[in-house]
Amino acid sequence: xxxxxxxxxxxxxxxxxxxxxxxxxxxxxxxxxxxxxxxxxxxxxxxxxxxxxxxxxxxxxxxxxxxxxxxxxxxxxxxxxxxxxxxxxxxxxxxxxxxxxxxxxxxxxxxxxxxxxxxxxxxxxxxxxxxxxxxxxxxxxxxxxxxxxxxxxxxxxxxxxxxxxxxxxxxxxxxxxxxxxxxxxxxxxxxxxxx
Amino acid sequence: xxxxxxxxxxxxxxxxxxxxxxxxxxxxxxxxxxxxxxxxxxxxxxxxxxxxxxxxxxxxxxxxxx
Numbered sequence: 001x002x003x004x005x006x007x008x009x010x011x012x013x014x015x016x017x018x019x020x021x022x023x024x025x026x027x028x029x030x031x032x033x034x035x036x037x038x039x040x041x042x043x044x045x046x047x048x049x050x051x052x053x054x055x056x057x058x059x060x061x062x063x064x065x066x067x068x069x070x071x072x073x074x075x076x077x078x079x080x081x082x083x084x085x086x087x088x089x090x091x092x093x094x095x096x097x098x099x100x101x102x103x104x105x106x107x108x109x110x111x112x113x114x115x116x117x118x119x120x121x122x123x124x125x126x127x128x129x130x131x132x133x134x135x136x137x138x139x140x141x142x143x144x145x146x147x148x149x150x151x152x153x154x155x156x157x158x159x160x161x162x163x164x165x166x167x168x169x170x171x172x173x174x175x176x177x178x179x180x181x182x183x184x185x186x187x188x189x190x191x192x193x194x195x
Numbered sequence: 196x197x198x199x200x201x202x203x204x205x206x207x208x209x210x211x212x213x214x215x216x217x218x219x220x221x222x223x224x225x226x227x228x229x230x231x232x233x234x235x236x237x238x239x240x241x242x243x244x245x246x247x248x249x250x251x252x253x254x255x256x257x258x259x260x261x
Contacts, residue, residue: 027225158252
């Protein structure tokens, strides 16, 4: 028998709205705002998510698990917010560390508490699908950039390498956000009967 | 210096372990101040983290998921 989710209607409603979440973040507020600006949906994306919200058993709610200190969350959360706004979907945000019972339903590879987790639900909270952490291309980019930097700066300290890595990755962030949208669309297409 | 997160079980365990061993440490909770978070990110992505006086970085020695 499948264990019922801890995300009931009441629990979902208790999460932060984006505005309330932003009002209480202690770190990375500027990053969240910058990544909200860069998280743009194309007209085709918007049309897709509107269809996905209108479909039978389509998206009615979006839940995001995250922590404000996590760089992946600062990039991923604004993408979810843009989708919710574009399609008129209710979105709630839950800090991971005080909501581990929710987190345990979405562990990465059944083991890791990776964030953000973006969960797409029907209006009556049946899970459609969920997306975790970052797009696949980001993992590949990070590995390639690190390898290149190690070649370019063979005598650099770990701190110098990390600083160079961050600088070179910055240019990739808008593309990673677009890729996040593409991956979410791909997951939803597989679950909903829409194109 | 240790970098920690307030509600993180591994961070709490690390502090407990250091106290038990009688090791003195200075703590920066990265979720409470932007400059501490930015500083921690220059050393690594995973918290808790110990930055030793000789510059050596030790990431989450507790074994508990951070």
